[in-house]
Amino acid sequence: MVATQDALLAQMRRGTLQYCVLSLLADEERYGFDLVRGLAVSDGMVTSEGTIYPLLSRLRRDGLVESTWQESPTGPPRRYYRLTDAGRAALEGFRLEWRRFRDAVDHFVERTT
Amino acid sequence: MAAKVDKLVSDYLKRLNGELRGLPRARRRELVDEISEHIAEARAGLESENEAAIRTLLDRLGDPEEIAAEARERFGLAPRKVGWKEVGALIMLPIGGVILPVLGWFIGIVLLWVSDAWSTRDKLVGTLLFPGGLLLPLALGVMAEESSGCGTIVNPQLSPQPIGSNCPPADGTGAWEVALVVMLVLVPLVTTVYLARRMRRASSATA
Incomplete structure (x- = not known):
């Protein structure tokens, strides 16, 4: 039972992680390191920081985020990420779906007898 | 001390590059570059660059094998044979x-x-x-x-x-x-x- 629970959690995390990333970018553009540390703040969201980078790469390829290089005060230029219009739309869409799903699951799982 | 720390980092990146075998070359280079930058940023933020701090940093980053597996998953590639x-x-x-x-x-x-x-x-x-x-x-x-x-x-x-x-x-x-x-x-x-x-x-x- 434990094994399948772990697998389920991993799957849920993987499926939702990209929307957490998109959401972090909703208000401002951020660079990779900053994003990664921002995600790590929330317990249970990220097991290994390095795995965010393949995700970012994929989001870029899918056109949900775009990146630009900007000079950094400390050292080499940084790659900054920001949402595209498609990214914004995807995030909005997910928000609606997530609320519905979360409420549905809560309805059963969060029942108090 | 600095040499040992640099070696830890370069070994890590070498391992990462190896694990990413099979991915398109551009993706592979990009990932190694980005993670390399991440490490540089993290190091810059350290109070003291001792071995323990670097090891912690690399641990947080995660095992190169895991990162490569994630990359393969995100790009829809079969696990490398x-x-x-x-x-x-x-x-x-x-x-x-x-x-x-x-x-x-x-x-x-x-x-x-x-x-x-x-x-x-x-x-x-x-x-x-x-x-x-x-x-x-x-x-x-x-x-x-x-x-x-x-x-x-x-x-x-x-x-x-x-x-x-x-x-x-x-x-x-x-x-x-x-x-x-x-x-x-x-x-x-x-x-x-x-x-x-x-x-x-x-x-x-x-x-």
Whole structure:
């Protein structure tokens, strides 16, 4: 039972992680390191920081985020990420779906007898 | 201290690059670059760059195998199977010299060093133990038989049966030579098994 629970959690995390990333970018553009540390703040969201980078790469390829290089005060230029219009739309869409799903699951799982 | 820390980082990045085998070259380079920058940023933020801090940093980043598995998953690639270079090296090193004298083993060496599935240390092990692979004991065995030139003695006029043999009698020195040949056979085989186990593979953890 434990094994399948772990697998389920991993799957849920993987499926939702990209929307957490998109959401972090909703208000401002951020660079990779900053994003990664921002995600790590929330317990249970990220097991290994390095795995965010393949995700970012994929989001870029899918056109949900775009990146630009900007000079950094400390050292080499940084790659900054920001949402595209498609990214914004995807995030909005997910928000609606997530609320519905979360409420549905809560309805059963969060029942108090 | 700085040298050790730099080595930890460069080893990590080398491992990461190796684990990313199979991904499109651009993706691979991009990921290594980004993670390299991440490490640089993290280091800049450290109060003191001691070994413990760097190790913690790399731990938080995660195992290169895990990152590569995630990359494969995100880009819809199947978990990496063993590549042809590695299979080639593992075949040609022990028996390449037998199939195609000298050149065959050499091909194995080239494949071994060109592949990024092994650390430099492992590659040295594979090269030095044992040069020629199984060709050497095989050649020694053949040479030994020919040089002794022994065989059975036959005098057809007396009888069609062999009447004796001029092979040197088995004694202590013969056993020593056998032990040597056995060792020369075992070492390349054991080395091949060692290399096979030390090969960096993609994890099957994504499945």
